[in-house]
Amino acid sequence: MNNAFADSWFMTVRHLRNLFRQPAWIAISLIQPVVWLLLYGALFRKIVEIPGFGSNSYIDFLTPGIVVMTCLFSAGWSGMGLIDDLDRGVVDRFLVSPASRGSLIAGRLIQGAMVGVIQAVIIIILGLIIGATYPGGIAGLTALTVCAVLLGTAIGALSNGVALLSRREETMIAVSNFVLLPLTFLSSVFMAQALMPEWMQSVAKYNPVNWAVQAGRAGLAANADWGIVFSRMGYLAVFTVVCTWLATRAFRVYQRSI
Amino acid sequence: MDTAIEAKGLVKTYRGDVRALDGVSLVAETGTVFGLLGPNGAGKSTAVKILTTLSRPDAGEARVAGYDVVREAAKVRLAIGCVAQKSGLDPAATGRENLILQGRVYGMRGRELKGRAQELLERFGLAEAADRTVRTYSGGMQRKLDVAVGLMHRPQVLFLDEPTTGLDPEARVDMWSEIARLAGEEGLTILLTTHYLDEADRLARRLAIVDRGRVVAEGAPDDLKAELRGDAIVVELEAQPHDGEVTRALAHIDDLHDVAVEARTLRARAESGAHMVPTVLAALEAAGVAVASVGVSRPSLDDVYLRHAGKAFCEDDVEARR
Numbered sequence: 001m002n003n004a005f006a007d008s009w010f011m012t013v014r015h016l017r018n019l020f021r022q023p024a025w026i027a028i029s030l031i032q033p034v035v036w037l038l039l040y041g042a043l044f045r046k047i048v049e050i051p052g053f054g055s056n057s058y059i060d061f062l063t064p065g066i067v068v069m070t071c072l073f074s075a076g077w078s079g080m081g082l083i084d085d086l087d088r089g090v091v092d093r094f095l096v097s098p099a100s101r102g103s104l105i106a107g108r109l110i111q112g113a114m115v116g117v118i119q120a121v122i123i124i125i126l127g128l129i130i131g132a133t134y135p136g137g138i139a140g141l142t143a144l145t146v147c148a149v150l151l152g153t154a155i156g157a158l159s160n161g162v163a164l165l166s167r168r169e170e171t172m173i174a175v176s177n178f179v180l181l182p183l184t185f186l187s188s189v190f191m192a193q194a195l196m197p198e199w200m201q202s203v204a205k206y207n208p209v210n211w212a213v214q215a216g217r218a219g220l221a222a223n224a225d226w227g228i229v230f231s232r233m234g235y236l237a238v239f240t241v242v243c244t245w246l247a248t249r250a251f252r253v254y255q256r257s258i
Numbered sequence: 259m260d261t262a263i264e265a266k267g268l269v270k271t272y273r274g275d276v277r278a279l280d281g282v283s284l285v286a287e288t289g290t291v292f293g294l295l296g297p298n299g300a301g302k303s304t305a306v307k308i309l310t311t312l313s314r315p316d317a318g319e320a321r322v323a324g325y326d327v328v329r330e331a332a333k334v335r336l337a338i339g340c341v342a343q344k345s346g347l348d349p350a351a352t353g354r355e356n357l358i359l360q361g362r363v364y365g366m367r368g369r370e371l372k373g374r375a376q377e378l379l380e381r382f383g384l385a386e387a388a389d390r391t392v393r394t395y396s397g398g399m400q401r402k403l404d405v406a407v408g409l410m411h412r413p414q415v416l417f418l419d420e421p422t423t424g425l426d427p428e429a430r431v432d433m434w435s436e437i438a439r440l441a442g443e444e445g446l447t448i449l450l451t452t453h454y455l456d457e458a459d460r461l462a463r464r465l466a467i468v469d470r471g472r473v474v475a476e477g478a479p480d481d482l483k484a485e486l487r488g489d490a491i492v493v494e495l496e497a498q499p500h501d502g503e504v505t506r507a508l509a510h511i512d513d514l515h516d517v518a519v520e521a522r523t524l525r526a527r528a529e530s531g532a533h534m535v536p537t538v539l540a541a542l543e544a545a546g547v548a549v550a551s552v553g554v555s556r557p558s559l560d561d562v563y564l565r566h567a568g569k570a571f572c573e574d575d576v577e578a579r580r
Contacts (some may be wrong), residue, residue, distance in 0.1 A: 089343075093407075
């Protein structure tokens with residue numbers, strides 16, 4: 001077991017190091033949320049005037065949504081790196097070594113979680129700069145970050161599962177595009193839930209992206225609703241466990257196919 | 259003599275009823291190079307995957323370094339090094355980082371880890387490039403680093419799956435002397451798969467020829483060649499002959515064996531090739547078969563392959579690639 005933790009850490013270090021050697025990736029992953037925040041923030045600024053929206057500032061409303069969305073999207077592409085490793089024989093090299101099997105997926109998920117935290121902090125600071133306020137303070141921001149990272153870990157596990165089953169970048173791109181944007185629009189990232197069409201509201205209830213956004217906003221409210229925070233965090237934790245289990249199943253399928 | 263690798267009746271079938279291995283048995287003695295020879299798709303890589311615990315056989319059993327590859331996979335993994343066909347290097351990491359990570363997952367730490375990485379980098383002439391990312395390495399350098407990574411934890415048995423495929427001639431010769439040295443000076447057992455006959459001839463003490471998932475011949479290269487009596491005669495024809503035309507024309511010649519025709523190439527064996535050529539040419543001319551060129555050669559592993567697999571090596575290779 002000790003071995004498994006050590007191996008996971010070695011793999012995490014490998015992925016982090018490789019990531020920081022790609023300045024273009026870091027730049028793009030930072031620019032994207034800025035664009036979302038600025039463009040959507042400006043485009044929908046007056047949306048708060050619609051009766052029943054439930055917030056006075058769209059930037060206040062949007063920032064937690066963008067934190068969740070950013071974690072969701074980077075996690076959705078996590079499997080691309082695994083496909084590269086599969087193609088190059090890196091995975092097989094570790095499979096003939098004593099390296100813990102779990103560490104091959106865990107390393108990617110831990111790296112994803114660490115990157116998720118960094119991204120969340122950066123977007124929270126960006127939000128501050130363009131005028132967002134966080135009445136819930138540090139506790140609320142922590143709840144938001146934890147939920148976004150939990151969601152990212154779950155989606156990252158699914159993405160790795162898809163990578164192991166399909167082993168094709170094209171499939172990966174198709175699945176990610178097909179899943180990520182609809183999940184975002186079927187949540188309250190951009191629009192208050194009360195103003196969504198009824199059928200969308202019902203779908204959103206079961207949408208993990210929405211759980212993370214709800215928990216973040218509830219924690220950041222002036223009168224934080226910790227009941228919502230902890231219940232959504234619980235749903236997300238269960239979802240993460242299920243997704244990780246699915247990824248280990250996919251790993252078995254891969255091993256049996258070689 | 260100790261056996262480092264012993265396989266009995268390995269069978270592996272993939273989905274879609276592709277029978278990659280159909281009862282492969284082989285034995286490799288400790289401290290020798292064992293060659294597994296065959297065209298692409300013959301089952302060499304599948305055999306290596308089973309022996310290195312990457313996949314499980316459907317039937318049969320195998321022991322590597324004294325451990326069962328299925329029941330004692332963890333112990334096998336500690337004892338073996340594996341250089342797969344696909345390199346398995348991380349291109350975004352440096353040569354040194356690749357070695358260090360490999361050492362870590364085998365439990366190496368501290369001074370031992372760093373010292374071993376440096377030693378291997380120097381030995382494979384990669385010391386100068388050690389801190390550059392592998393992406394910037396040439397094909398030959400990457401292949402050397404592959405072998406270094408496989409040796410990092412000082413394995414007893416090393417698997418080299420087509421180590422020279424895609425290398426330029428100079429890098430190939432380099433790799434050959436390295437392999438010879440590993441087996442000679444360091445007492446490593448090496449299982450080498452290759453589709454180059456000259457490579458197997460040069461490096462392997464014993465070899466097995468695999469074809470369509472079966473071992474069709476096994477032995478020392480010289481013994482295998484000695485089984486073939488006489489010389490090989492190869493005749494290139496002007497046009498593809500009709501079925502049986504050539505065989506009928508040559509049927510009456512005594513002392514001419516193993517006549518085989520593939521497309522426009524006729525192959526046969528005779529005790530003394532030079533003396534047989536005029537007879538063969540006369541018989542072909544009498545039958546109205548036009549000849550483009552003719553050659554005679556001493557037995558080579560190519561002929562061993564032809565004899566046992568029933569077709570010429572290179573052509574089969576091309577077919578398998580398609």
